[in-house]
Amino acid sequence: MLDAAGDPKNKSADYHDAALPVDKRARAYLDINCAHCHTSTGSAGIDSKLELDVYTTDKDKLGYCKIPGSAGKGGGGLKFDIVPGSPEKSILYYRTATDESGAMMPQIGRALVHKEGAQIIYDWIKGMPPENCSGS
Ligand code: HEC
Numbered sequence: 001m002l003d004a005a006g007d008p009k010n011k012s013a014d015y016h017d018a019a020l021p022v023d024k025r026a027r028a029y030l031d032i033n034c035a036h037c038h039t040s041t042g043s044a045g046i047d048s049k050l051e052l053d054v055y056t057t058d059k060d061k062l063g064y065c066k067i068p069g070s071a072g073k074g075g076g077g078l079k080f081d082i083v084p085g086s087p088e089k090s091i092l093y094y095r096t097a098t099d100e101s102g103a104m105m106p107q108i109g110r111a112l113v114h115k116e117g118a119q120i121i122y123d124w125i126k127g128m129p130p131e132n133c134s135g136s
Pocket of ligand 1 (some may be wrong): 023032033034035036038043044047048049050066067068069074081091092095097102
């Protein structure tokens with residue numbers, strides 16, 4: 001992503017930097033790899049209402065206990081984008097970690113699971129205060 005006029009405030013963290021808190025790394029990873037589609041103006045923001053850029057603070061938009069608008073077979077049989085505390089129940093992790101076509105994210109330009117990224121997302125969701133998402 002391009003920084004607005006090179007302003008350092010607009011830079012996201014370096015997700016490779018293991019010294020940073022996991023939420024910073026996860027948000028940077030999502031910003032770089034997902035937000036060009038998953039933003040209010042991107043193609044997927046419109047369909048899926050999932051906004052993964054670093055400026056999003058609204059938990060619904062980030063996918064907390066969010067039932068996917070669009071996922072179809074991409075959900076791996078799971079119900080919510082993020083179940084805080086439970087990465088194995090979270091579509092967002094599933095789609096980062098899978099290599100099944102039609103489910104994997106990003107959709108294009110990716111033939112292998114990006115292990116480091118998937119691990120960061122796993123740790124991030126695992127470290128959230130657990131919530132029991134309800135709803136049908
Ligand atoms: C090339 C554009 C593109 C990129 C990059 C991308 N996505 Fe998506 N994403 C889509 C589209 C389009 C949809 C809606 C159709 C579908 O579900 O396959 C979607 C849907 C989703 C959904 C279901 C969301 C919902 O609530 O409906 C999740 C979760 C998701 N993406 C996660 C991610 C993650 C995590 C990344 C980064 C690792 C990512 N995506 C990168 C285009 C993209």
